[in-house]
Amino acid sequence: MxxxxxxxxxxxxxxxxxxxxxxxxxxxxxxxxxxxxxQDPIKAFGTLLTAPFSSMRTTGLWIDEVAKLTLTGLAFALVFQARQFSMGVQGQVYVGALFATFIALSPLGATLLALPLGILVAMLAGAAYGFIPGYAKARFGANEIVSSLMLNYLAIKVVNYLIRAHLAPTGTGQLMTEKFPAQSIFPALLPNTRFDLGIVIAVLSVAAVWFLLYRTRWGLKLRLVGHNARFAEYAGIPSSLTMISAMTAAGAIGGLLGAVYVHGRAFGRLAIDFDGNLAFEGILVAIVARDRPLVVPIVALFYGYLRQGAQLMAIRSDVPSxxxxxxxxxxxxxxxxxxxxxxxxxxxxxxxxxxxxxxxxxxx
Structure with a gap:
């Protein structure tokens, strides 16, 4: 053929x-x-199309956004594969970032264990936060859209409160934590740029999600439940358990994204409203990619380019972002x-x- x-x-x-x-x-x-x-549309539109390649710095900003869009797109795609419409990735990002921050600001943050432990704890926290709406849907019939959106709101407000009240340096008026130790920040792949381990983690995550979905029994069960939950039940596949596991796995990816944010060279700390709503935009990436893991980074590449170009256009021209x-x-x-x-x-x-x-x- x-x-x-x-x-x-x-x-x-x-x-x-x-x-x-x-x-x-x-x-x-x-x-x-x-x-x-x-007033100068040709220049403004040209900026939109070419600005991300105008320097190594802007290219680094673009690749940094591609990594984050890929991870949030994967999280949404995994949930959508099970035909669930959980919107909780943003809350999972905040919870994951918070727990990664706890590790970075502890004595362990200045050791070689800082990055692997911070990532692991962030994924576990995100998975636990993703489990909650899945269990509520399976056990009590709670609408996963409503419950996950409310959990987003709760996570954002709690994290912002903790930064203001406890984590920010006292008496400075700052809305962020202290800078993490060097051992808790991703090393740069290219000096003086934002090319860091975030993009490597995103690529590895794409491969891992693809393998789980298309080369494991769990992935087959999840896709069967997504295609026809009633048929899957007749085939002996517990659709409720599979749905919960999908939301939990997506939560782990969301938590991983939180760690990528705070450990990345763009931040290196936890700040109020740090995600700039980018975590929620993974819905667009997942929809355009039709929930296919291998297509998600391609969509993130183009969408991240447009997003970065629009931001630079707003700075360099009279057109708002x-x-x-x-x-x-x-x-x-x-x-x-x-x-x-x-x-x-x-x-x-x-x-x-x-x-x-x-x-x-x-x-x-």
Whole structure:
């Protein structure tokens, strides 16, 4: 079987085509908005498209966001694979970051155990926080969307309170902790940049989630429950237990992201509202990637580029960074709907593939 006739190759090509078309339409609409709002739209739009590559520093900022978007996208994708709609990743990020901070600010923070122990504790804390809405759904029938959103709110407020009241240096008015010891901060992969272990952790996480989903019995059970929970029950698969385990595993990834935040070179400490709502934007990454782990980093790469470009455009031009919200909304609407490329039949005939090729072959 050739790649052209392989169903998986066709499906992947179709999804990539949909994502690229959605991105092109979103950029076109964004250009129109910039054209109407900016006094120098060509410069502003050029900044959006090229600024992340303008220096090593901006490229490092982009890659740092790609790592974080990949992890939050993986967490949401894992939950969505089980056809659950838990929104609790942001709360898990805050809980994981808090527990990683406890390790970094303790005597262990100045030892070689600081990073591995901080990551481990953050993942365990995130997993425990992810377990709560899963158990509430399975045991009491609680709506996982509502419970996870409320847990987000609780985690953010508790962490912010602890920073203000206990963790920030007294008498300074700072809204962050002291800088972590050097042993509790990721080493730079490139000197004087934000290229650190975060991107390595993100890549390893993608491989781990893919392996768990497609090469283990647990992953098969999770996907079966996601496709048809009733059929899975008839097949002897406990759907409730599988659902809880999926939310717990996603929580561990969320906690890992919290550790990547506070141990990363961009922070090296815990600050109030440190995630800038990026952890919640993993929903967009997961939706565009159609919950496929190997596609998540690709989507994160492009979306992180647009996000960073929009922020730099806001600094270097008269267009506000909120323009990226337009891109987000349009991409979600197009990818999540039955969007198809206008004039698709024409392009099929032009490039002589798909149904047109079949008809031609049948006439020979």
């Amino acid at each position: 050739s790649l052209r006739t392989d169903p998986r190759f066709k499906a992947a090509g179709k999804e990539i085509g949909r994502a690229v078309a959605a991105l092109a339409v979103a950029l076109l609409v964004t250009f129109v908005v910039v054209l109407l709002t900016s 909120e323009v990226i919200s337009i891109v987000q909304a349009i991409i979600i609407l197009l990818v999540a709907s039955s969007f198809t490329i206008p004039g698709k039949a024409f392009w099929v005939r032009l490039f002589r593939f798909g149904p047109a090729r079949t008809v031609e072959a049948a006439g020979k």
